[in-house]
Amino acid sequence: MRIIINVDEKTGAQIEEASEKLGLKKGDWVKMACETFLGNSGGYSHDDKAGSRALSSVYSEDDIESRDHEIQNLREEIELQKDLKDTYAKLISEKDQRIDDLKESVSRIEAMSITTTDQIASSKDERINDLNHMIEHLQAQAAAHSVALQSAIKPALENSRQEIEEESVDMIQKPKWMFWR
Structure with missing residues (x-):
């Protein structure tokens, strides 16, 4: 199987440095790191110094x-x-x-x-x-x-009318040509 990955420059520089220290090609180092990480021995083991170095370089303490x-x-x-x-x-x-x-x-x-x-x-x-x-x-x-x-x-x-009538008898009659009553 062929796998193509892109990594940032810092990770790429770390891979190159680790592969040069082990005297491996970058592809082989990545393959070894993957196998070590996944637990697939494939000729390498966790006890192996190269595998330990690869694992430690991939996952350094800073990372x-x-x-x-x-x-x-x-x-x-x-x-x-x-x-x-x-x-x-x-x-x-x-x-x-x-x-x-x-x-x-x-x-x-x-x-x-x-x-x-x-x-x-x-x-x-x-x-x-x-x-x-x-x-x-x-x-x-x-x-x-x-x-x-x-x-x-x-x-x-009625009493007052009667008194007025009685008093009016003694009164002089007004002429009819006058307008008052």
């Missing part, structure tokens, strides 16, 4: 440390993302709760408004009915007082 550091950074990033997700979920939950609270408040205000409007309308109707009853009562009282006053004044008026 391992940088990858460990990268893994640690990724774990921290994942934890941060989890925290952000939890915080965001809490904020959404609080927002939803506030929206529900506001909806409930609006519903209560609407109910109070309808109740108040109904109370005002019924109160207005009651006041109008009360005022109509009061007007009818006052009209009845006024009619009764009017009848009482008429009955009280009528005898006095």
Whole structure:
């Protein structure tokens, strides 16, 4: 099988350096490193110095440390993302709760408004009915007082007419050509 890979310049330089130290071609060194890494002995073993060197050069301590550091950074990033997700979920939950609270408040205000409007309308109707009853009562009282006053004044008026008629007999008659009565 033929495999073609492209590597960055730093890795390529490391492969060249390691293959020169072992006196191997670059392709052979890569093949040995792959077999060593995969555990396929193929004439080489982990105990072999060349295999150990190839493995150690492929995965030098710096690479391992940088990858460990990268893994640690990724774990921290994942934890941060989890925290952000939890915080965001809490904020959404609080927002939803506030929206529900506001909806409930609006519903209560609407109910109070309808109740108040109904109370005002019924109160207005009651006041109008009360005022109509009061007007009818006052009209009845006024009619009764009017009848009482008429009955009280009528005898006095009749007496006063009689007195005026008696006095007018002694009076001089006015000429008819005058306009007064």
